[in-house]
Amino acid sequence: MSTLRRTALLAAVLLLAQAQIADAHIVSARLGDFYAGALHPLLTMQDVVVWIALGLLAGSLGAAGGRWLVMVFPLGLCAGLAFAVGSGVTPASPLVDAVTILVLGLLLAAALRIPVTLLSAIALLLGVIRGAANAGELGPQSDRLLYAAGLAAAGYVTITLVMALALTFRRPETEPVSSWRGIAVRAVGGWVAAIGLMMAGLSLAP
Incomplete structure (x- = not known):
């Protein structure tokens, strides 16, 4: 065996002797709570449907009006999470989630020009409800601040992206509600209402 091979073999043996158990799970890291807060609502149908419907409603208002929801909804998520952690009360239930989705779908399908103030209040209320619902995933060792930051970031990004897509597709400033683009958005609202x-x-059901 050549000197080079003996050296390589010795180096490999030394490296293997010093190897330790690998920990590749992000949940054991401190930032795992941030990712848990960001990913959990995106894997829950109630959150996904409500967030997409809110983003579409924001897009139907136009860029100027829809921006308020981008700011208000994440604040509502954090407020609901803090309320649930402090009080131990979770206001969400399967029936409340269903009625919420049904109402949002009907608003989209009706293509109503909802005032920005009213829609912002609705977004804040829904943020509080969904934020409280997501508090159930917090464990005793969870970093609540990181979890809240992840939840708010997910809400902000989702609403912003869906609103931007709706604005690009719907073109509310230039095309009437009766255009094919407006009808397509209203059809999505009908599907959302059907889900609710x-x-x-x-x-x-019993």
Whole structure:
């Protein structure tokens, strides 16, 4: 065996002797709570449907009006999370989630020009409800600040992206509601309302 091979073999043996157990799970790191707060709502149907519907409603108002939801909704998520952690009360329930989705779908399908103030209040209320619902994933060792930051970041990014896509597709400033683009958005609202109706039926079933 050549000197080079003996040296390489000795180096490999030394490296293997010093190897330790690898920990590749992000949940054990401090930033794991941030990712948990950001990913959990994106894996829950109630959150995904509500957030997408809110983003579409924001886009239907136009860029100037929709920007308020981008700021208000993440604040509502943090407020709801803090309320649930402090009080131990979670206001969300399957029926409340179903009714929320049904109402948002009907608003989209009706293509109503909702005042910015009213829609911002609705977004704040929904943020509080969904933020409180996501508090159930907090464990005793969870960093609540990181979890809240991840939840707010996910809400901000989701609403912003969906609103931007809706604005690009819908073009509310230049095209009427009766255009094919407006009809397509209203059809999505009908599907959202149908999801809410089915969820309501399942929640009321014995």
